[in-house]
Amino acid sequence: MxxxxxxxxIRLGLEKKIVGLEITNIELIRPKTFQGDNKLLQGxxxxxxxxxxxxxxxxxxSDLTLLFHLKxxxxxxxxxxxxxxxxxxxxxxxxGPMPNKSTVVIFSFDDGSHLYFNDQRQFGWxxxxxxxxxxxxEKKLLGELGPEPLEKDFTWQVLKDNLLKRKKTPxxxxxxxxxxxxxxGNIYTSESLFLARVDPRRLVNTxxxxxxxxxxxxxxxxxxxxxEKGGSTRAHFVNVDGQKGYFLDFANVYGKDGQACRGCPxxxxxxxxxxxxxxxxxxxxx
DNA sequence: CACTTGACCTGTCCGC
DNA sequence: TGCGGACAGGTCAAGT
Numbered sequence: 153m154x155x156x157x158x159x160x161x162i163r164l165g166l167e168k169k170i171v172g173l174e175i176t177n178i179e180l181i182r183p184k185t186f187q188g189d190n191k192l193l194q195g196x197x198x199x200x201x202x203x204x205x206x207x208x209x210x211x212x213x214s215d216l217t218l219l220f221h222l223k224x225x226x227x228x229x230x231x232x233x234x235x236x237x238x239x240x241x242x243x244x245x246x247x248g249p250m251p252n253k254s255t256v257v258i259f260s261f262d263d264g265s266h267l268y269f270n271d272q273r274q275f276g277w278x279x280x281x282x283x284x285x286x287x288x289x290e291k292k293l294l295g296e297l298g299p300e301p302l303e304k305d306f307t308w309q310v311l312k313d314n315l316l317k318r319k320k321t322p323x324x325x326x327x328x329x330x331x332x333x334x335x336x337g338n339i340y341t342s343e344s345l346f347l348a349r350v351d352p353r354r355l356v357n358t359x360x361x362x363x364x365x366x367x368x369x370x371x372x373x374x375x376x377x378x379x380e381k382g383g384s385t386r387a388h389f390v391n392v393d394g395q396k397g398y399f400l401d402f403a404n405v406y407g408k409d410g411q412a413c414r415g416c417p418x419x420x421x422x423x424x425x426x427x428x429x430x431x432x433x434x435x436x437x438x
Numbered sequence: 439c440a441c442t443t444g445a446c447c448t449g450t451c452c453g454c
Numbered sequence: 455t456g457c458g459g460a461c462a463g464g465t466c467a468a469g470t
Contacts, residue, residue, distance in 0.1 A: 222463090224462065225447090320440065330464090429461085440470105449461105
C-alpha cells in the first residue's frame with residue numbers, strides 16, 4: 153500500500169490527533185509484527201510524528217521512537233474511544249468497528265482513544281528504536297535510503313546522479329529502488345514516467361538531461377497532487393479517520409490498462425517489470 | 439553486477 | 455456455487 157503520499161497523509165493525520173497523548177497500553181494481537189519491548193512504552197508521551205521514505209516514526213519521551221513500515225496493506229486508524237457512535241462515523245462507515253480481523257497491534261492512550269495498526273497481509277512491522285541514534289545510524293536502523301523527493305535540495309541533477317548508479321536498469325525499476333530515491337513505489341513511477349513522456353523500459357543510461365528534467369517535474373507534480381487528494385486508494389489505503397484518498401481519480405495511466413489514453417487515440421498498456429505491473433501509453437511515452 | 443523469481447501473508451476477482 | 459490461478463500501494467534473500 154502506502155507510498156510516500158499515503159504515508160504522508162497518515163503522518164499529517166496523526167500529527168493532529170496523538171501529539172501530547174500518553175500511551176497507557178499496547179496490545180500485541182500478532183506479536184511477530186512488533187519488534188522490541190512493548191512494556192518500555194507504558195507512560196510515554198507522543199512528541200512528534202515524522203516520515204522517511206515509506207516509513208513513519210512516532211517519537212516518544214525517554215528517547216524512544218516507534219518506527220512503522222506499512223508495506224502493502226498496513227493501516228493506522230485512530231479512534232476516540234469515548235465517543236459513542238451514532239449513525240455516521242467515518243471509521244465505522246468505511247471499515248466497520250475496530251478492532252477487526254486484520255488488527256495486529258492496538259495502542260491505547262490516556263484520554264481513552266486508540267490507535268489501531270491493521271494489516272491484512274501482515275507484511276508490515278513496527279519496532280522500538282532509540283530516537284537519539286537515528287540520525288547517526290540511519291543506514292542500520294532505517295536501511296539504505298536515497299534523497300527525499302520533496303526536499304528542497306532534490307534537484308533534477310540529484311535525480312540524475314542517483315539513478316545513474318544503476319546505468320543498465322530499466323528506468324521504472326530504478327525509480328522503485330529506495331536506495332536511489334526514497335518513497336516512490338508502483339503507482340508514482342508509472343504516473344511520473346507518463347508525465348515525463350518516457351517509456352518505462354528505457355535503460356537509465358539512455359535518458360537525456362531534458363528527460364531527467366521532465367521526470368523530476370513529473371515526480372514532484374504527481375506526489376504533490378496525491379498528497380492534496382489524500383493519497384491513492386486501490387483497495388486498502390485509508391487515512392487515520394478511515395477515509396479513502398482520491399488521487400487515482402486523477403491518474404493518467406496507473407490501473408488504466410485497456411482504457412483510452414488522455415491525450416492520444418491509443419490505449420494504456422500494462423506490462424510486467426521486476427514482477428510488478430507497469431502502466432504506460434506506448435504512443436505518448438518514447 | 440544486473441536482473442528475475444520466490445517468499446512472506448490474506449483476500450478478492452475472474453474464468454471455467 | 456466451487457475451485458484454481460492471478461494479482462494486490464513492498465522488500466528481502468536466493469538464484470541465473
